Amino acid sequence: MSSDLFKFKFTPDAKPAVEGSARISDTPQLVFTDQAFRDLREHIYNRCGIYFNEGKKYLLEGRIAKRIAANNLRTFEQYLNLLKSTNSRDELNAFFEAITINETYFFRAEQQFDAFEKTLIPEIIKNKQTLGGGNTFRIWSAASSTGEEPYTLAMMILERVKPLFPHINFQILGSDINNAVLDSARKGIYKEYAIRNVPPVYMKKYFKAVGNTYVLSDEIKRMVRFTNINLYDQSQMRAVSGCDVIFCCNVLIYFDIPSKSQVVSYLYDALNRGGYLMIGYSESLHGVSKAFKLIHLPKALAYKKE
Numbered sequence: 647m648s649s650d651l652f653k654f655k656f657t658p659d660a661k662p663a664v665e666g667s668a669r670i671s672d673t674p675q676l677v678f679t680d681q682a683f684r685d686l687r688e689h690i691y692n693r694c695g696i697y698f699n700e701g702k703k704y705l706l707e708g709r710i711a712k713r714i715a716a717n718n719l720r721t722f723e724q725y726l727n728l729l730k731s732t733n734s735r736d737e738l739n740a741f742f743e744a745i746t747i748n749e750t751y752f753f754r755a756e757q758q759f760d761a762f763e764k765t766l767i768p769e770i771i772k773n774k775q776t777l778g779g780g781n782t783f784r785i786w787s788a789a790s791s792t793g794e795e796p797y798t799l800a801m802m803i804l805e806r807v808k809p810l811f812p813h814i815n816f817q818i819l820g821s822d823i824n825n826a827v828l829d830s831a832r833k834g835i836y837k838e839y840a841i842r843n844v845p846p847v848y849m850k851k852y853f854k855a856v857g858n859t860y861v862l863s864d865e866i867k868r869m870v871r872f873t874n875i876n877l878y879d880q881s882q883m884r885a886v887s888g889c890d891v892i893f894c895c896n897v898l899i900y901f902d903i904p905s906k907s908q909v910v911s912y913l914y915d916a917l918n919r920g921g922y923l924m925i926g927y928s929e930s931l932h933g934v935s936k937a938f939k940l941i942h943l944p945k946a947l948a949y950k951k952e
């Protein structure tokens with residue numbers, strides 16, 4: 647199976663909206679009624695599977711208030727109408743940017759990466775060799791935010807895996823719903839917070855300090871391709887196939903059980919037989935999917951497509 651997305655040519659996505667000088671205080675009469683909250687929540691859910699429970703009403707209020715001000719609107723109802731009627735990619739991008747949480751950093755899930763390197767990669771390559779599965783190894787970081795996760799994988803592969811398997815062609819795809827984080831990932835410029843876990847040997851080899859930033863080397867940047875994919879959008883999800891390992895970490899936590907099940911079934915379809923799905927430490931597929939076999943690796947869990 648092949649996937650054109652791993653081969654796509656880089657074409658920059660639309661730029662996020664410029665917010666101008668509008669401020670929340672420009673709309674002092676803004677009232678977020680329970681009805682407006684429920685309507686907006688339903689719209690967000692239908693668009694991207696993210697579910698805002700009652701406890702997150704105030705978070706949503708603050709974030710959407712900024713979009714209302716930026717569009718010179720006066721109410722949440724008006725903004726919802728705008729979302730329903732607009733074809734503006736810029737506003738949709740700004741909206742996704744407003745409702746997503748993009749926290750990430752390099753070497754975030756060290757034990758998981760370790761198990762991936764030492765157990766999963768050798769096992770999958772061995773199977774490929776036995777079953778005539780070709781020399782391509784596809785890895786998809788399916789909610790990659792600003793790129794730290796797929797770039798960590800790229801560094802580990804270049805440093806520790808490639809010397810053992812020089813004939814294997816590793817392809818890494820990073821995707822997210824938020825174009826602003828994808829733009830940032832492509833630039834590969836990071837602050838102290840993002841690099842705080844990077845081992846010194848990788849720091850020395852693959853980052854250059856420039857002012858108070860750390861610039862990732864082109865060698866690593868070239869190993870990852872980034873594109874916009876909404877995990878909840880079936881047609882976009884169908885564009886990826888033939889993956890050996892998918893990392894979909896720290897994003898399912900924002901979904902409810904039905905939307906998680908939906909997304910996980912798309913991820914299942916995108917995997918090769920014998921491939922693995924990795925999710926965040928605090929996440930589980932319990933009650934979400936029975937399609938995978940739960941595998942206990944040293945200090946990490948993985949979900950296998952048998």
Ligand SMILES: C[S@@+](CC[C@H](N)C(=O)[O-])C[C@H]1O[C@@H](n2cnc3c(N)ncnc32)[C@H](O)[C@@H]1O
Binds near residue numbers: 877
């Ligand atoms: C907390 S970050 C996780 C980053 C990285 N995977 C990690 O574990 O460090 C969650 C990311 O999921 C993305 N996201 C949320 N909903 C999404 C959706 N429906 N489709 C694709 N990406 C989504 C957000 O934009 C955000 O960048």
